[in-house]
Amino acid sequence: MKNTMLLKIPSKSENERFARTVCAAFLLEVDPTIEEMSEIKTAVSEAVTNAIIHGYNSGEGEVVITGELSDRTVTYTIKDSGCGIPDIEKAREPLYTGKPETERSGMGFSIMEAFMDELVVESEPGKGTTITMIKRLSENAE
Amino acid sequence: MEITLIPKQRMILVRATGEIDHHSSEAIRRLTEKEIRRSGAVNVAFDFGRVSFMDSSGIGMLLGRYKTVKALGGSIIVYDVSQQVKRLIEMSGLMELIIVSDTLQKGINEMNRTKGVRI
Ligand SMILES: Nc1ncnc2c1ncn2[C@@H]1O[C@H](COP(=O)(O)OP(=O)(O)O)[C@@H](O)[C@H]1O
Ligand SMILES: [Mg+2]
Numbered sequence: 001m002k003n004t005m006l007l008k009i010p011s012k013s014e015n016e017r018f019a020r021t022v023c024a025a026f027l028l029e030v031d032p033t034i035e036e037m038s039e040i041k042t043a044v045s046e047a048v049t050n051a052i053i054h055g056y057n058s059g060e061g062e063v064v065i066t067g068e069l070s071d072r073t074v075t076y077t078i079k080d081s082g083c084g085i086p087d088i089e090k091a092r093e094p095l096y097t098g099k100p101e102t103e104r105s106g107m108g109f110s111i112m113e114a115f116m117d118e119l120v121v122e123s124e125p126g127k128g129t130t131i132t133m134i135k136r137l138s139e140n141a142e
Numbered sequence: 143m144e145i146t147l148i149p150k151q152r153m154i155l156v157r158a159t160g161e162i163d164h165h166s167s168e169a170i171r172r173l174t175e176k177e178i179r180r181s182g183a184v185n186v187a188f189d190f191g192r193v194s195f196m197d198s199s200g201i202g203m204l205l206g207r208y209k210t211v212k213a214l215g216g217s218i219i220v221y222d223v224s225q226q227v228k229r230l231i232e233m234s235g236l237m238e239l240i241i242v243s244d245t246l247q248k249g250i251n252e253m254n255r256t257k258g259v260r261i
Contacts, residue, residue: 013165038195038226045197049164103171105202107234114233 001030005067011052011060011080019065020045023076026067032137039115040074040135046108047078047131054098055082055129072137081128088121143170145177151250152216153185154178159192162200171203175210184216185253187246191222200227201234208239217241217257219249 005026009015023044024037032040044065051063064079085091091098092113097106112119118134144157154177158170174186186207190196208218218240223231231237241256243249 013163016163016165017161035225041195042197042226042230045163045195049197049199053164103167103199103202103206105198105205105234107198107201107230110233111198111230 001069001071003029003067003069005065007065007067009063009065011056011058011063011082013049013052013058015063016045016048016052019048019063023065023067026069027074027137030069030072030137031140036135036137040076043112043115043133043135044076044078046112047076047133050108050131051078051080051082051129053104055080055084057083072139073134074137075132075134077130077132079128079130084125084127085121085123085129086125088123092121143173145173147177147181147183148187151185151253152183153187153250154181154183155187155189155246157189157192161195162193162203163195163197164199167199167203171206174207178210178214184211184214185219186211186216187219187221187249189222189246190220190224190227193224193227196227196230198230198234201230201236204231204236204240205234208236217253219243219246219253221246221249 007022020041024041061082066077068075090096092109094110095106097104116133116135120132123129143159146155148155156174211218220240221243241249241252
């Protein structure tokens with residue numbers, strides 16, 4: 001099974017739910033487990049939320065999300081053209097947050113890493129950030 | 143979302159519903175803080191029985207409420223959580239700070255047990 005998706009949304013917090021729901025629904029045809037669905041929903045939610053609150057600092061912007069399904073491997077990219085990440089290694093540390101004055105837990109990247117098989121973070125200060133996440137779904141029971 | 147007061151336990155009970163993310167956790171934060179101040183409660187119990195999804199914004203929200211009630215000498219109980227939510231709570235180390243239980247009564251029992259001398 002091969003398929004692709006493209007979703008472009010304004011950086012509004014109301015769109016977080018929409019984006020993760022669409023990304024999970026993209027897989028319905030290949031019958032993922034409930035656990036796989038919920039892991040993907042959570043990881044996508046983390047990346048999209050980061051684009052909105054960190055990338056665009058809760059201001060205006062566009063978040064572009066793609067999905068690509070090839071057999072039972074799914075790849076998502078979440079791209080913003082926001083402020084970028086100056087120190088990616090530091091940002092990926094568990095519990096690190098660049099916004100300690102707000103109620104961020106600093107767990108976003110750790111969750112993406114734990115719930116997906118591969119996570120690539122590409123970022124350039126002033127240009128934006130692209131997150132690529134890959135997950136290999138388990139074989140169907142039937 | 144619905145908040146009720148349990149005066150005997152100096153507790154507010156927050157019934158969250160639906161999906162807890164960055165967008166929805168802001169309202170939970172605001173209403174819960176307001177009710178703590180208004181009622182003089184020091185403990186907060188969250189009924190997660192109707193929560194279908196949570197991400198790290200929910201962890202941040204719970205951590206924030208933990209800080210509030212800790213300063214008041216109170217506790218946080220979260221009960222009736224799904225596997226998905228429980229996994230996040232465990233991953234984040236929140237398990238050490240808050241009480242996670244099957245039912246409200248079990249949570250209250252554990253709270254009163256761990257508290258020892260009540261202040
Ligand atoms: N898309 C992004 N644009 C700019 N900075 C980001 C982006 N994503 C993550 N970051 C930075 O990485 C940090 C860690 O992200 P994360 O692990 O999700 O924690 P949190 O969102 O709770 O702060 C953020 O606080 C922010 O400083
Ligand atoms: Mg985050």
